[in-house]
Amino acid sequence: MTVAPATLHQGQAAVRPALQDAVARLDDSTRAVVSYHLGWCDVDGHPIESAGGKSLRPSLAILSAEAAGGTQEAGIPGAVAVELVHNFSLLHDDLMDRDVQRRHRATVWSVWGSSTAILAGDALLSLAHEVLLESNSPHAPQAGVMLASATRELIRGQVQDLAFESAALVSLTGCIDMAAGKTGALMSASAAIGAVLVGAGSQVVEALSTFGAQLGVAFQLVDDLLGIWGDPGTTGKPVFSDLASRKKTLPVTYAMEQRGAESAELRAWMSRTEPPSEAELPHVATLVDRAGGRQWAIEETARRTRLAEDAICSVHTVERARRELIELGRFLVSREA
């Protein structure tokens, strides 16, 4: 198993106090719900030891401040803001998808109901802007616009995703566009917001944005690969979970667009509406594989990772931070869970 780079742990440790300060501003009920969601306490409010999320976005944010010649600390308001926006989207997505579990824990809506999940998400989205604008950076407004426009893209991606669920056919182009919105946009903002806060020039900001955007799509490709071929013992999800829900993921969408018998059989299977039996799923996974979906997704992940690295290597950034960004990116696309 791939070991998470130290950057992620350091990122989490650096950002956590500021994240806690931000959450402490919320009203008592919302704060309790959010503290549970973030893995800081159990349903009854008792503190728990938990790894929490990956702290990926905050780590990108503080590294981006350093990459642009600032201190990691200067990136913290941006790191907190992107983590809050990420968690706003998880709270609302879990509700919309009616997912009852996230990271082996009951989701907020499944414990406290829909209204609480809606309000907790709303509170985090608003809090993200509050924290960012209270930073003493003269570039906070620019960072806020970046965050808001990433949120708009994220919502566009989620709207597309919902539309895809009921669409008969989804094009690969549409599916990539959706991933770029739903996953790429906030990752892009995360990888550049620290640089914006320390006043980086537009070339550096753009390069870091591209790094994050490409990495975001690569991240989604890996997610989709793991959703079909991941080891349930490692991912914590049932085997072939994305196939069981006939989800139009990137490898599946690619495979459906190809010529040949496997692709045709896959298209026919995907168009059915009854819940599939578990016994069919290994065969369907083989269809996606034989139609080239798996290989394409692996190669596309590598290609996007290269594009991400090329982007930050094309401008002048601080070497230590750049190396860590690259290491972080490589970890993300080689992860097994």
Next chain:
Amino acid sequence: MTVAPATLHQGQAAVRPALQDAVARLDDSTRAVVSYHLGWCDVDGHPIESAGGKSLRPSLAILSAEAAGGTQEAGIPGAVAVELVHNFSLLHDDLMDRDVQRRHRATVWSVWGSSTAILAGDALLSLAHEVLLESNSPHAPQAGVMLASATRELIRGQVQDLAFESAALVSLTGCIDMAAGKTGALMSASAAIGAVLVGAGSQVVEALSTFGAQLGVAFQLVDDLLGIWGDPGTTGKPVFSDLASRKKTLPVTYAMEQRGAESAELRAWMSRTEPPSEAELPHVATLVDRAGGRQWAIEETARRTRLAEDAICSVHTVERARRELIELGRFLVSREA
């Protein structure tokens, strides 16, 4: 019937192009849903002539810029932002309350489903910050913090409101605190955000905030009075609508806290859970009245309106704008729908 002051029409006309520009940034699906919600088109997207909402908050925002010595135009980004936040909260509230109608039109969630209403609301909250931060005011970050903290208060109020639904007893203090959050906070920000954008001093900003906050609670008191004693022909709501849902509104909560037989009978009736018959409602309205709830709400509305006016008359503001703010406030508390 009270005629709306010209200020409201002018406010709507001044803000509408900027509001349309903002909404035009949204993805196609969300834009269509939001345009419907704002009364610009029907469910199929055909443009319609409609008065839309009251444009109360945008009017306060542009008048606040003028009151602080700026142009009304300088307040427009703030006006658009508060109107977007207001509509974000309506979209989510209608869903949480399962209200199928607003202003005689089907609500967004009832037409397009819960997920669409959640995402459309999310999009407007984020867009509000984007618009505000893109204004060229050097004070935009301060305005953004004001907006975010008002949103936090608004959410706190909504969380309280939901808790009250299932609470056996709600104190008048708690009920006023809820109204101050749910209605007062955004009204307060609306009445000051334009002043912030034009760089007003803290005394003027505070006075305008107080004006809006007091007016917000007065506005809620009038809403609650109309929810019991309003003329259904004017309000568009069924007669005694708030009693039919055993809603713990301000006049009811006041009446429940008094001594005497009427108050005791009202408390007993409010504690029942079965849907009341229509025939009981006139008697319950009489109980609230006899226990003093109606008179108290009328006097409290007048008292809060006076406090609002005292606040803006205690600092130096531009006379024309101050007069219009006062006129607007008086209209709001004397309205019949």
